[in-house]
Amino acid sequence: MELTKLNQWLTLAANVGVLLGIVFLSIEIDQQGKSIDQANRISIATAETELFSRNIDWFDSIIDNPEMAELSIKLATNQELSMVERARTSAWTNQVFQIWLSSESYYENGLISADIFEAMLGAPAGIMSQFPGMVPFVEYMYGVGSLVGTAPTMTARIREALDEAGS
Numbered sequence: 001m002e003l004t005k006l007n008q009w010l011t012l013a014a015n016v017g018v019l020l021g022i023v024f025l026s027i028e029i030d031q032q033g034k035s036i037d038q039a040n041r042i043s044i045a046t047a048e049t050e051l052f053s054r055n056i057d058w059f060d061s062i063i064d065n066p067e068m069a070e071l072s073i074k075l076a077t078n079q080e081l082s083m084v085e086r087a088r089t090s091a092w093t094n095q096v097f098q099i100w101l102s103s104e105s106y107y108e109n110g111l112i113s114a115d116i117f118e119a120m121l122g123a124p125a126g127i128m129s130q131f132p133g134m135v136p137f138v139e140y141m142y143g144v145g146s147l148v149g150t151a152p153t154m155t156a157r158i159r160e161a162l163d164e165a166g167s
Contacts, residue, residue: 046111058096068092075133093137100124100158104151121154124161135165 061068071085107117128135
């Protein structure tokens with residue numbers, strides 16, 4: 001009789017242990033989910049910050065460098081460029097082009113919000129209207145197929161902006 005009672009107590013203790021283990025496991029899974037959510041939010045914030053930083057760097061080059069400021073004025077007023085200015089504009093355009101194209105990749109991978117991506121989609125038209133002298137350089141970059149194939153939505157917006165600019 002005592003052995004049966006002891007067996008019942010041991011079975012009860014084992015069942016309580018299993019129950020506690022299940023509760024502990026569910027808490028751990030919940031914590032893991034929260035950690036993953038937090039890591040995703042941090043990734044999104046980091047990507048958006050990096051994207052904005054790249055845009056700010058582009059405009060900082062105008063603020064910090066008088067030659068780039070002069071170049072931006074020439075591009076804004078569609079003036080003739082020297083060979084050095086053409087080389088700078090080409091590099092500058094490449095930098096801007098990469099920002100535009102990478103924004104689509106960031107969006108597709110969930111690293112930037114739809115609002116940020118939508119704002120980036122408006123950038124080509126805004127830049128080309130502000131700096132019409134950049135249009136031939138953007139047209140050239142657009143023509144280099146290896147740069148455009150990976151971002152169809154942004155590529156279409158760049159083409160629309162070029163069409164609006166009359167290129």
